[in-house]
Amino acid sequence: MTHDIDQALRDALADLADEGKPVNLAGPAIRLGERRRLRNRIGITAAGFAAVAALTAATLPWHGSGASTLPVATTSTPAATKGPTQLPSMRTGPIRLTDGWLLGGGSSTSGTWYLDRVKAQYRQSSYYTVPAPVGNLVAVNDRERARMGVLDTGNGGGNHVQWLGEKDDGSMVPEWSSDGTALLYPGTQHTVIARESGLTFTKGPACTRAPRWLPGDIEVACPTAGGLQVFSATTGAPTRTLQLSLPAGAELGPAHTWSPDGGRLVIVGSNDRGEQVPVIWDIATGATVPLTSAAGNDARTAYWVDDNQVLVIGHFEIVLFRSDGTVAATWRWPAEFADDELPNFTLVRG
Amino acid sequence: MEAHHQQEFTEFVTARTHALFRVAYALTTNQHAAEDLLQSALAKAAARWSRLTDAEAYVRKILYHDYISGWRRLRRRPETPVGVPPERRVSDSADHTVLRLQLLDVLRHLPPRQRAVLVLRYLEDLSEQQTAEILGCSTGAVASQASRALAKLRDHIHPTLEVTR
Numbered sequence: 001m002t003h004d005i006d007q008a009l010r011d012a013l014a015d016l017a018d019e020g021k022p023v024n025l026a027g028p029a030i031r032l033g034e035r036r037r038l039r040n041r042i043g044i045t046a047a048g049f050a051a052v053a054a055l056t057a058a059t060l061p062w063h064g065s066g067a068s069t070l071p072v073a074t075t076s077t078p079a080a081t082k083g084p085t086q087l088p089s090m091r092t093g094p095i096r097l098t099d100g101w102l103l104g105g106g107s108s109t110s111g112t113w114y115l116d117r118v119k120a121q122y123r124q125s126s127y128y129t130v131p132a133p134v135g136n137l138v139a140v141n142d143r144e145r146a147r148m149g150v151l152d153t154g155n156g157g158g159n160h161v162q163w164l165g166e167k168d169d170g171s172m173v174p175e176w177s178s179d180g181t182a183l184l185y186p187g188t189q190h191t192v193i194a195r196e197s198g199l200t201f202t203k204g205p206a207c208t209r210a211p212r213w214l215p216g217d218i219e220v221a222c223p224t225a226g227g228l229q230v231f232s233a234t235t236g237a238p239t240r241t242l243q244l245s246l247p248a249g250a251e252l253g254p255a256h257t258w259s260p261d262g263g264r265l266v267i268v269g270s271n272d273r274g275e276q277v278p279v280i281w282d283i284a285t286g287a288t289v290p291l292t293s294a295a296g297n298d299a300r301t302a303y304w305v306d307d308n309q310v311l312v313i314g315h316f317e318i319v320l321f322r323s324d325g326t327v328a329a330t331w332r333w334p335a336e337f338a339d340d341e342l343p344n345f346t347l348v349r350g
Numbered sequence: 351m352e353a354h355h356q357q358e359f360t361e362f363v364t365a366r367t368h369a370l371f372r373v374a375y376a377l378t379t380n381q382h383a384a385e386d387l388l389q390s391a392l393a394k395a396a397a398r399w400s401r402l403t404d405a406e407a408y409v410r411k412i413l414y415h416d417y418i419s420g421w422r423r424l425r426r427r428p429e430t431p432v433g434v435p436p437e438r439r440v441s442d443s444a445d446h447t448v449l450r451l452q453l454l455d456v457l458r459h460l461p462p463r464q465r466a467v468l469v470l471r472y473l474e475d476l477s478e479q480q481t482a483e484i485l486g487c488s489t490g491a492v493a494s495q496a497s498r499a500l501a502k503l504r505d506h507i508h509p510t511l512e513v514t515r
Binding site for chain 2: 011012
C-alpha cells in the first residue's frame with residue numbers, strides 16, 4: 001500500500017468515525033445492565049464447562065439425515081399466563097421447546113454447544129456451530145481461519161470436521177436447507193451452497209447482505225436495495241428479482257424468515273412504542289404484526305413452527321408467538337449460557 | 351447497581367462517550383446501529399461494574415466482539431448513504447479526496463472482521479499484537495485479515511490514484 005493510500009485510509013476512517021453524533025447512553029445502559037444482572041441471578045448455579053471437544057480435520061462422507069428417537073428432557077410448554085420457564089441444563093440431554101422443535105444448540109463468545117442426535121446429548125466446541133434442522137450434520141464455522149466445515153455426528157460419533165474447499169468470508173451465519181442436506185454461506189468471492197458430502201458446490205453471485213433460502217429450497221435470495229435477487233440453488237444462475245415494498249421503517253434483516261406458505265416474512269420493524277422488534281409482514285396485504293415480548297426485543301433469529309406460530313430467540317429468552325402477536329410461551333436460557341454475552345441459539349426439528 | 355457505582359459509571363460514560371462512539375460508528379457506519387452497539391457494550395460493563403479493573407478496555411473489547419459476532423446483525427438498521435460528503439481537509443489534493451471517498455465506499459462493504467481490523471490498526475493506531483489481543487486471535491490472523499481488506503481496497507480504487515510519494 002502506498003503512502004498516499006495509507007494516509008487516505010486513516011483520513012477516511014477518521015472522517016467516518018466523525019460522522020456519528022455521540023449520545024450519552026449511561027441511563028439506558030444502567031437499566032439494561034440491571035436487567036442482565038437480574039436475569040443472571042435467577043435460577044443460576046455455577047455450571048463449569050466440560051472440556052471443549054476437539055474438532056480435527058478429516059474428509060468423510062456426510063451421512064445426512066438419520067432418523068433417531070431421542071430421549072428428551074421434559075420441558076412442558078408453559079401456559080401463556082405464567083412467567084418464563086427455566087430451561088434445564090444442557091447436560092440433561094436434548095431439550096424440547098414445543099412440539100416438533102428441540103434446542104439444537106447455542107453459540108456464544110466462549111464457545112458453542114450443539115446437539116449430537118446419535119448420542120442424544122449436547123456437545124461442546126470452540127467453533128461456531130449450526131446444526132442442520134434435520135439429520136446429523138452440523139456446520140462448523142472457524143471464524144479465526146475463515147473456513148467452513150461440516151461435522152457428521154452420524155459418522156461413528158467422532159469429532160471429525162470436513163473442512164470445505166470453498167472458504168467462508170467469516171461475516172455471516174450459515175444457513176441449512178430445510179431438509180438439512182445443503183449448506184448456504186457467503187464465500188469470499190461467491191455465495192456458496194455445499195452439498196453431497198461437501199464435494200459439490202454451487203456458486204451464486206456474491207451477496208453483500210446475508211443470503212437466505214427461499215421456501216422449497218430450490219432458490220436462494222440475496223437482499224438488495226430494492227428487494228431480493230433470486231438465483232437457482234442448483235445452477236447458481238440468477239433467475240428473477242423480487243421487488244419488496246417493505247413497511248415504512250422496516251428492513252429485511254439478515255435473518256429474515258419465510259413462513260412455510262411463503263406468504264409472510266419475519267422482518268425487523270417496530271411496535272407501537274417505536275421499539276425495534278421482529279414483525280410478521282404479510283406480503284400480499286402489507287399488514288404487520290409486531291412480536292413484542294416482556295423481556296426485551298433484541299430478537300435475532302426467528303423460526304416458523306407452523307403457519308400460525310413463530311419461535312423468536314430474544315435478548316434474554318426464547319419466546320413462542322402466535323401469528324397474532326400474542327405470546328404463547330416463554331423460556332429462559334439454560335444455565336450454561338447465563339453469563340454469556342448474547343448467545344445465539346439454534347432450533348432443530350425433532 | 352449501588353449509588354456510588356452508578357455515579358462512577360455515569361461519569362465514565364460521560365467522559366468516554368465521544369471516543370467510544372467514534373469506534374462504534376466507524377464499525378457500524380450507522381448512527382442507530384452504533385448506538386445499539388455501544389449501549390449493549392456499556393450495559394455489559396454496567397452489569398459487572400464493581401468487578402471491572404479497566405472499564406474502557408472492557409467496553410472496547412466488547413464493542414469489537416459484538417460487532418464481529420454475526421448473531422447481532424438482526425438488530426442493525428439499514429445502512430444510510432452519506433448525504434453530504436465528509437468535510438475536506440485543507441491540505442488535501444483533489445485526488446486524495448477522491449481516493450478517500452472511494453475508500454469510504456469500500457470500507458462500508460467490508461466484512462465485519464476485516465473492517466474491525468482496519469479500525470483497530472488505522473483509526474486506533476494499534477499494533478498487530480494489540481489488535482490481536484482485543485480480537486482474541488493470533489497476530490497472523492490479524493495480518494491475514496488486514497491483507498485481505500487492503501487488497502479489496504486496492505481492487506476498488508481507481509488505479510491512477512495509487513501514486514507513491
